[in-house]
Amino acid sequence: MSEQKTIGILFIDRFADWEYGLLAASAVEWFGARAVSLTPDGKPVRSASGFLLTPDRSAEVDENTDLDAVAVIGSDQWVDAPPDVSALLTAIAARGGVVGGICAGTLALARAGLFEKAVHTSNGREWINEKEQGYAGAQNYQDVPHAVADSRIVSAPGSAPGTFALAYLKTLYPQRSSDLAQMRTLFAKEYAEGEYAEAS
Secondary structure (H helix, E strand, O other): OOOOOEEEEEOOOOEOOOOOHHHHHHHHHOOOOEEEEEEOOOOOEEEOOOOEEOOOEEOOHHHOOOOOEEEEOOEOHHHHOOOOOHHHHHHHHHOOOEEEEEHHHHHHHHHOOOOOOOOEOOOOHHHHHHHOOOOOOHHHEOOOOOOEEEOOEEEEOOOOHHHHHHHHHHHHOOOOHHHHHHHHHHHHHHHHOOOHHHHO
16 A cells, blocks of 8 residues: 555435544644545535535445555435445455445445444444344444444444544554544534533
């Protein structure tokens, strides 16, 4: 794998605006990564808030041989009308890349069989079992409010974009412990100063 890491951020229609920003921006600005946007067919998609995203490329395996990692961003469409991106996720995992999913994006990892041997989390044990009944590795689920990383697989509930970014980048850059500690401290300050309503 190249010195500069290339991360694919995978979006589908109605993607969650709040789930990718900390990861993508931190990876590029702090760690010198290259981030590319993907959609299953390479066509534009709209976010939950209505913003239009025109991707760099599709999620076809042969277009993404340069990826060191991929992150699947949540959307209600992973439940209602899910595209099949298993080939890309398993290809990246097979070559030792990092594969992450947040919120309903974790369903794509479950469908690809990536939780079979990996401790993981999602939007709640009952939620993932209802949406993807009998998925391989269900016994490895951890019902926690933060991201979970096991080997090269990273997962998080939709309410945890901060720890998702931290866990993902720690997995991709294990040697950058000092930078990761600074990130954690910076993110934590937002909550350490008390509620906004009390300060106003």
